[in-house]
Amino acid sequence: MKALLIEIRREFWEHRALWMAPLAIAVALLLAAAAFGHFRLDIHDEQALQHGNTLPHLYEFALLGGAVPFYLAAAILSSAYLLDCLYAERRDRSILFWRSMPVPDARAVLVKLLVGLVIVPLGAYALAAGTSVLASAILVLRNHALVNAVGAMPWNGLAWLRMQGVMLYGLVAALLWYAPFAAYLMLISVWARRSPYAWAFIPPVLLVILEHLEFGTNYVGRVLNGGFSELMHLAFRFDVPGAVVSAGAAASPDGPINVQLSGGAELPGLTPLHLLASPRLLGGLLAAALMIAAAIRLRRFRDDG
């Protein structure tokens, strides 16, 4: 366990952006909350306002909106990290030092996968959750919440917990769904002699173009698309009564954030069994396992001498 922890720490020593960038986002959001934390709700739909759950749901969407920058950053950082981690150690020849230690290649590769696929996204999730609590506290302290007679903003513990649960579930679903993409990036990282970014992205794009020109079809494109909407429909159920019609937020020129809601708002239902039974998810996980096994083997036996 001690060895595993130090190997994980090693990754964050080398790739400092993995923790610095999400932290910078958290600080920026908290500073924004402190500086512009005048939260005003303009609810135009009287029916929606009378709906007892409207404000907690609105709060949940505000939480989601606040978490998006963290998840976007985690996606970008993780992708860049996974594509670089096994290439960088060969580029600077430090692999000769790492491999002089009694660390199995399988463990070295799996630790990097763990960091890129699990720890960074979960860290972003935890940071987003922590930031939302602190931001809410700042808003409460500033006493600027104008709530239109319903005192549920800007903090609602139950709504917060519910949204964290949904986001955690969505995150785990996304980790499983995008595991083959992560494994592909690692395979390119360990295989490419130079320019892993070019190797990772140019051949698939060329393949899509060639397929389109040659056959007029787009099967490869659809596979490579990542299927975010497919993931959403496998992992969630959106046909719950009163599901969200529309919600939006905009910063007004004088600082306060105006949130506008039309219609009702309801979180989607969770369908984990539907997701786990998906042939595409299972096939993707199998492909990920094969690519990771190939990456381990390449690191183990690659001899650039």
Next chain:
Amino acid sequence: MMATNTESKQITQAGPIIEARDLSKRYGGFVALDRVSFGLRAGRIVGLIGRNGAGKTTALKAILGLTSYEGSVRVFGLDPARDRNALMRDVCYIADAAVLPRWLRVDHAIDYVAGVHPRFDRKRAEAVLATTNIRRHSRIGQLSKGMITQLHLTLILAINARLLVLDEPTLGLDLIYRRQFYDTLLSDYFDQERTILLTTHQVEEVENLLTDVLFIDRGRVVLDATVDALAGRFVQLNVAADKIDAARELQPFHVRTLFGKTIMLFENRPAESFAGLGEVRTPGIADLFEAKIQAATP
């Protein structure tokens, strides 16, 4: 230590720590190692000496399980290709100083090795580091090459390993650092239980260190002997000007002329054969290396 190329000679010493038999490695059409066999015993300092591309590093990689190969290699009875992780608890390896990552901080390097290596003595490493000018919070990229070497050596020597493998460890270092490196190696690391296997181009600097030599050329072992045995096996004859023809009749394996003097090297000739032919000496390892490599070149 013994070695042969095509004929695998039986290793008779008890418990060789490294045993290679018919070790071969090809990179495409290039033969890096050609059915090499040798054995190493504990408590020796062995110089694996050869020109660029002779197969030294490939042999080390095979011993360390860092490359695939044909033939058989056993290190402490383990197969390096299969049991590399277990092996690396008993083996330390320095390729060259430049392999320490530049982004790593000195204190983090110590933390890392302490975390992953069960035989790392952190107190010892920190005590040695305290005697240097290396600051604990410096990044390796901020250190001079000599300091990086000091740090690498500090990390490695604090590991209680039984075999230390050094591949051109002083490449790029100035004379002072090279001498410091080998002095530290001898005083702080080497004992009768430990073995050092090193490759180098700078034969002159290590010849007083070595207990055994293994000359390798174009993937084949051309000499494998203990340094003590060299005196009985090889003779350098600085031939008197009027005795050159007589000396040639003794079939030297290498002849060269230096400042007008003819120098001949002989192998396995009784000392009395050279009576009256000139000055008889034991050749240095560097001279012997040059002679054996040239003699092996068609």
